[in-house]
Amino acid sequence: MAQQRKGSxxxxxxxxxxxxxxxxxxxxxxxxxxxxxxxxxxxxxxxxIVKVPRIPGLNDFLYVEKPVTVRYLHEGQVYGFGSEVVWNLSAPYRLLFLKYPKSIESLNLRKAQxxxxxxxxxxGGAGSDGEYIRVTGMMLNLSAxxxxxxxxxxEDENGLPSFSVDEKVELTFTMMGTDMPIALTGKVKNISLHKNRMYIGLMFQDMVDEHRQAISSYVENVTDYLME
Known part of the structure; x- marks a missing residue:
């Protein structure tokens, strides 16, 4: 494989x-x-063993001992390893046999772009004064x-909400590309203020499997870019 990437x-x-x-x-x-x-x-x-798609000219690059790099997503982590072709089977099924790797590299998407x-x-959350508040806003980026x-x-005397670092909060939103409402808890990791806006970095906690899968599926759609 290529040189180990930062954060892996x-x-x-x-x-x-x-x-x-x-x-x-x-x-x-x-x-x-x-x-x-x-x-x-x-x-x-x-x-x-992996399937071989029908791509013109592909078999020219899948001969015995040909080096290959394999990457995949599993439970929120990108894995990759170097291998080589053991055998390229064309019948009765198109299957590629790859040598079992000696080592694998993982990149945790929680630490990635x-x-x-x-x-x-x-x-929603208790706020620094202990009184429960619920406000609207926008999510700017998302990871697993x-x-x-x-x-x-x-636009009133209350100004910005009084959330604080390490506070446990409740986040609700609708997953992009679906009608699935997602409600989960998170921990405020950092807060920054700029003019009339508050930016909050949130770490997810105790997600149910359905919500975890919905978020992971979205992240998977851009995995190709993360792995380049």
């Missing part, structure tokens, strides 16, 4: 975590491009582990 970790491949049906990206050396595939199975310590968005939100919000001051 390298692990022994014995802990390789991947589920059957996982969408993966395979990049043969020298091809200058990569193709999407599905993980089919493996014999741990020996080889992995966030995905820009512009979603209306509601934020948190988001950044912006709140405008109200």
């Amino acid at each position: 970790e390298t692990h022994d491949a014995a802990m390789l975590s991947i589920s059957i049906g996982t969408k993966i990206l395979v990049e043969p050396a020298g091809m200058g491009d990569r193709f999407k595939s599905d993980f089919v199975g493996m014999v741990r310590g020996s080889y992995l 966030r995905v820009d968005c512009f979603l209306p939100i509601e934020l 582990g948190g988001c950044q919000l912006v709140l405008d001051s109200k």
Whole structure:
């Protein structure tokens, strides 16, 4: 694989975590491009099996011992490893056998670049004075582990809401591209003020599986850019 990227970790491949049906990206050396595939199975310590799509000229880059790089998303982390072609099977099914990797690299999306968005939100919490408040605002970016919000001051004597760092808050919004309402709790990690706006960095906590999957699916749509 290429040089280890900043913010990533390298692990022994014995802990390789991947589920059957996982969408993966395979990049043969020298091809200058990569193709999407599905993980089919493996014999741990020996080889992995993935599907081969029907792409003109692809087989020219999938001969035995050809180096490849594989990347995929699993439970909020991008994983990648170097391998080589063991065998390219064309019948009865188009399957590619890859050598089991010696090590894998992981990049936690919670520490990676966030995905820009512009979603209306509601934020509720006790505030610094202990009185429950609920305000509206916008979500500026989103990752698997948190988001950044912006709140405008109200046009009255109250001004900006009185949230504080480490405060537990309740966030609600509708997931982009769906009608799914998401309500979750988070912890305020940082606050900054600029003119009449408050910017809040929020870390998600105790998400239900349905909401975690909805957010992870959105992040997965831009994984290709994160992995370049």
